[in-house]
Amino acid sequence: MLAHTSSEAPIRFEVSFKEPQAHYVEVKMDIVGVKGDYMDVKMPVWAPGSYLIREFSKNVEGFVASDAEEKPLNSKKVSKNTWRVFAKGAKNVQIRYRVYAFEVSVRTSFVDAAHAFLSPTGIFMFVDGQLNRSAQVTIHPYQGWNKVSTGLELAADKAFTYVAPDFDVLFDSPIEVGNQDIFTFTAVGVLHEVAMVGGGNYDKEKLSRDMATIVEQATAIYGENPNKRYVFIVHNYQSGGGGLEHLNSTVLGASRFAYGTASGYRSFLSLVAHEYFHLWNIKRLRPEALGPFDYDQENYTTDLWIGEGFTAYYDNLLVKRAGLNSEEGYLQDLASDIAAVENRPGNHVQSLSESSFDAWIKYYRPDENSMNSMVSYYNKGALMALLIDLKIRHASKGTKSLDEVMREAYRIFYKEKKEGYSDQAFKELAEKVSGVVLDDIYAWVNTANSPDYETYLNKVGLTLTNLNEGYVIPDIGIKTTTGEGKLLIQQVVRGSGAWNGGINVKDELIAINGYRIETSGKELDRILQSSEIGDKLNVLVARDGVLKELTIEVGANNNGKYVIEPLSNATKEQQAWKENWLAAK
Known part of the structure; x- marks a missing residue:
């Protein structure tokens, strides 16, 4: 019979550091009120906010279980992230394990002699079926460390002891220990x-x-x-x-x-x-798939372009509204987002909704072909938020904006309904609040196409210019890097001469038209600058130690260099809407 536990009793953890220089965390887990023959204890496989299965259990060592008198209990691992503990009638179970923590990122734990950063989903286990149980964490700082920083609430009666009402809160509360x-x-x-x-x-x-x-x-x-x-x-x-x-x-x-x-x-x-x-956006106002979380597997949604993309729109906008960037600087930030999307061939391969759904298998696993096959739900999502905002401001004559949509969505979905939104539900609410039909913009979300930025920017008296338009820049569509004294192909652009002619990533570029290409790439630049569109180049590469001659046709570099500037004939209304958009609230 599967064991269960009293919902009133918190699960208590003690965290210590015997060998921080070797990057280890020692964890003790006390579970009281156990009933039944056995219990399953799990380690999450991912960290909410970072959409990739990271297999945190791979860092766990020395898992042992005992009763309250520290008499050993049998346990065995039954899945990649699950340990089964046979309670044998014990009402209280104590579990000890170590976690190796030596990966630098905002989502993974890291420990060394100077400090410890604990990302909770990779440190704390939970009892299967007991995520709603309260938790208590006591930190024993290593010698010389005297500070703990965390969003967890400090317990009233114990130093360095913190409490969480449930494991969702515990897993959402990173901990820094040291002398920060x-x-x-x-x-x-x-x-x-x-x-x-x-x-x-x-x-x-x-x-x-x-x-x-x-x-x-x-x-x-x-x-x-x-x-x-x-x-x-x-x-x-x-x-x-x-x-x-x-x-x-x-x-x-x-x-x-x-x-x-x-x-x-x-x-x-x-x-x-x-x-x-x-x-607000993601932690409370969220897609319906992102909470309550399933910590054992992927949590799919097509709406990361809203959760992350809209947030990426507001980040630079908030800095501008705070008076910490100029209008020109902010508009250049927007132009940079447009360049990041439009100069990426994957923009015409993957839609935003697909990008959101496939984050689990693509976004956090980029490779040499990602630029050709993917679009970022951050950059392009931010641009969709921009278009929605500008369309609402124009249609309402400056009386409404995306701000009102976000405020009302937060009120309705988070505070009133206490649930996540579906893609359609968010669209319907946005249209209801703004009085604007958003079918045109959602068509760009669900298809792999380039938006009509100019039409929407014009609504607030702005214009988009591609400074490279009209210039013919010969190119064969490769990006190179150097390694071991060789000039190596790092990327091949979809549809380019190199793509069509068969140049591969990792090829060593040796010569073009009989002339040696040195590792600095200057000779390659000279050849391209002196070439015409349609010229054929004889390219010698080495592939896995085998020399190959390829015929590559010179094409044009279609990358844009964008700027956003005020329209020379902007109306007073357009100027007023722009100023209201960018002004402090």
Whole structure:
């Protein structure tokens, strides 16, 4: 008979670090009120917010079970992430295991002699069928470590002990342990803690002021902030990036010395804005597949273009509204998104809804052909949000916007119905709130085509220009890299001369038209610059040690270089709508 447990008793964890220099976490798990012959204990296989099966159980070692008197209990592994413990009548079960933690990312745990970052889905196990059970976590910092940063609530009676009402909250609360540099600020009545790890040339006063302004702008969209306390865990590396959203915290990756440059600082603020906007969009207002979570397998949705793409639209917009970027700078950010989508052949192969659904097998597993076969639900999703916003603003003569849609969707789906939305339900709500039919934009979501950006930008007095239009740039469609003194093919562009002529990724490029190509690629550039469209090139490559001669036709490089600028004949209405769009709220 499968064991079950009392719903009133919390599962207690103790976390310690005997060998942090070897990257290990020691975990003790106490389960009380056990009834039945056996119980299954599981480790999640993925981390919500990062849509890839990561098999966290691969890092588990030394799993052992005992009763309250520490008498051994039999256990065996019955699936890749499940351990079966035979209770033999024991009412209390104690489990111990170790986790190897040495992967640098915002979604995986990392431990060394300096600090420990615990990503909960890769650290804490759960009793099968008991995700709704409360949990308590006691951290035993390694010698010399004296700080813990986490969104978990601190227990009233124990140092470094934290509580979670259920395992969804526990799994959504990363933990930083060490000697991180902590500063705080208050915005919209919410205390915000910033835990800086790894040093850097950041200015705490400036960050406090600017991050607070971003918080205010994000909260203004939704009309309320759902937290009393929020934690930023920032890992500063020589070169870093990325972020992962959580219920009342986030983990950010940053470059420790990028704070001192204008572009690096704005990039960090955009990351802050992105993850903070997720407080509402994804963590509360969410697609129906993303909660309650199934931690054993993929949770598919076609709506990541809304959850992530809309958030990617608002991140740079919030920085602009906060007064931390110029109008010109913001418009260039939008132009960069257009270039990222339009210069990617995969834009005409994969739709946004397909990109969302296939995130589990494609987005986090890029390869040399990804640019030819995929489109990002971040970039293109952001552009769909832009088009929806501009269409609503124009149709309503500036009285409504995407802001109102997001606010109402949050109220209806999260607060009132307490459920996720389907693709159709979100579209119907957006159309009801805005009074605008969105069939044209949804057609671009569900097909692999390029949107008509110009028509929508014109609605707020802007125009899109491709600076490369009219220029013929000879190209054969390859990207190269150097390795072991060789010039190697790194990418081949779909439909290019290299694609049609049979050049392969990993080929060594040796000569063109009888002339040796050196590893710097200067000779390749010279040949292309002196070529005409339609010329045939005799290309010598080495493939797996075999020399091959290929005939490659020179084509044109069709990549665009885009800028967004004000229309010279913009009306006063168009200018007013643009100013309202970009202004602080």
